[in-house]
Amino acid sequence: MTLTPLVHWAQRHEEIFLRVELTDAQNIDVQVQDNVLRFRAQGYGAKGLHEYEFSLEFLFPVKPQVRHKSTQRQVNLTVLKEQRGWWERLTPQERRPVFLTPDFDRWLDESDAEMEIWEKDEKRSRLRTAKLKGEGFISLKTAFLFVYNLVQFLGFSWIFVNMTVRLFIFGRDSLYDTFHTMSDIMFFCQILASVEVLNAAFGVVRTALIPTFIQVIGRNFILFIILGSLEEMHHRPVVFFVFYLWSTIEIFRYPFYMLGCCNTEWKTLTWLRYTVWIPLYPLGVLAEAVAVIQSIPIFDETRLFRIPLPKVIGTSVSFSYVLHVYLIFMFLGLFINFRHLYKQRKKRFRTQKRKAN
Known part of the structure; x- marks a missing residue:
């Protein structure tokens, strides 16, 4: 039979x-x-x-x-x-x-399969780049991405190291002057991070546009609107936690991308890049949410950024209402980005496991 x-x-x-x-x-x-x-x-x-x-x-x-x-x-x-x-x-x-x-x-589901195609295209691009480098050439795109990631790595490393040293030297006192000592470099790094949205939009790098846009815009909103525009927030300890969590994630992410530009991989760094965000990213969003909540009564009191309504109504709306809505979207963005990062991690290590077998 x-x-x-x-x-x-x-x-x-x-x-x-x-x-x-x-x-x-x-x-x-x-x-x-x-x-x-x-x-x-x-x-x-x-x-x-x-x-x-x-x-x-x-x-x-x-x-x-x-x-x-x-x-x-x-x-x-x-x-x-x-x-x-x-x-x-x-x-x-x-x-x-x-x-x-x-x-x-x-x-794989459809989105993971598309990501696999992108990775294959990226691999072919890296092989072509490696071939050109062997002949003594390097593409302007690769040079641009390497320099960008190097500058970001140096910037966030400076923030992380300085905050760590100040914490050991001054203890709890260092929590209250983080904005005045670190804000200039953080402003620079976060303004420069807008380049990542443009890179994703114009196909300079193969990455999803929406998660990148959410992260960059979300961070800049916290930095410039919540922390930068309110002097009362400058001395809050929450600034320390926001800056420290941001910089801790980035000191692993940017060197990973730098090595990628050189068609090189360090397995320990790869593991850290795809793992440290699991606890740190939700903690970072939680710290951002605390900063938003702490700023709401300040916006009500100072009447800053109040939204004018038509003269028929004859009043204006406090910016704090916008922040209440923003808190909802903040945790929605957390879900979208966490899902995106988890898929990246799962795909990365599944591919490596398959190659090992």
Whole structure:
């Protein structure tokens, strides 16, 4: 009696991956006719050494050529889609066959698959850059990105080191003069960070625009509006925590990008870049939220940035109402960016694990 093997599947925009659970497979016969894949082989499956076969009709047209590779543990099939796109399922029937299951080792959702494409393009770009460097040239883009990340790294490192030294020397007193001692460099670094939004918007670097925009605009709002415009906030300890958490994250992020410009990787730094944000990023947003909450009564008292209404109404609205709404969007932005960063981390280490295997 012919048996059916267990089959795992995953997809990319141009390919379908099938992994057949069949050990030491022999006499493998794979064909695609009328958009139906038929597989037959002899090997060790769930029922021992037998002949196993299955047929699979695809949701959309595929090319007749099928690549297959047999290992001691399984048979890997690669089927090319006729048209590039993302399928909501593999078969025309909404209920998948009982022998078919997702391949979680290779499974990606559509956004992760697009990120994988970006990373492949970036890798090819780096290889071209490395080739040019070997010939004695370096692209203006690479030089620009390296210098930008170097300047940001030096700026945030200066802030981090100075704040740490002052904390050990002056203790709690250092919490109350952070703005006056560190604000100039922080202003410079955060204004310069606006370049990252432009880089993402114009494709200078392959990264998601919305998370970058949220982070840069959010930080500049806190720095210039909440802290910079209110002298009463300059001596609050919350300024110390905001600046310290920001700089701690960036002293790992920017050198990681610098090494990327040189087509080099330091595994320890890579791990830190994709890990330290897990506790620090939510803490940073929490510190920013505390600063916003502390500034609300000050805006009410000083009437700064009050929003004028039409003369018919004859009054104005306190800026504190805007801040109440901003607090909601702040935590929405936390969710969006945290999800984005988590996907980056998961994709990065899943790729490294796959390469190691």
